[in-house]
Amino acid sequence: MTTGLHRIRIVGGGEFSCGEDERILLAMERCGSSDIGVGCRGGGCGICRVRVVGGDYTTGKMSAAKISETERAAGFALACRVFPVSDLLIEVG
Incomplete structure (x- = not known):
């Protein structure tokens, strides 16, 4: 599947x-950008918190303590x- x-x-x-x-x-x-904070990469620390302003996406399991x-x-x-399903516009924080 592509x-x-x-x-x-x-x-x-x-x-x-x-x-x-x-x-x-x-x-x-991978692209060499650093706009989003990087922490555990596992959905538990909350450092990479963003708000999707536009576009469609799906998510994996995240800590309910970090995102209600x-x-x-x-x-x-x-x-x-x-995981993006379309182009996304996001805000950091």
């Missing part, structure tokens, strides 16, 4: 490409657990 390549733009920052089967935090690191259900509904997620 997965699409999507453009990830960061409000006030850079942009990079990310495949649908790749987490956006790892894609950012209410925050998830508002577009917040941990970048180490976000």
Whole structure:
């Protein structure tokens, strides 16, 4: 199965490409960018917290202590657990 390549733009920052089967935090690191903070890369520390402003995505398991259900509904997620389904516009923090 071929997965699409999507453009990830960061409000006030850079942009990079990310495949649908790749987490956006790892894609950012692969592209040499450093707009998003990097911590455990496992969904538990919360350092890579972002808000998806536009676009579609799926997420893997994240710590509920770092991202509540209410925050998830508002577009917040941990970048180490976000997989793009379309181009994304994200805010850091």
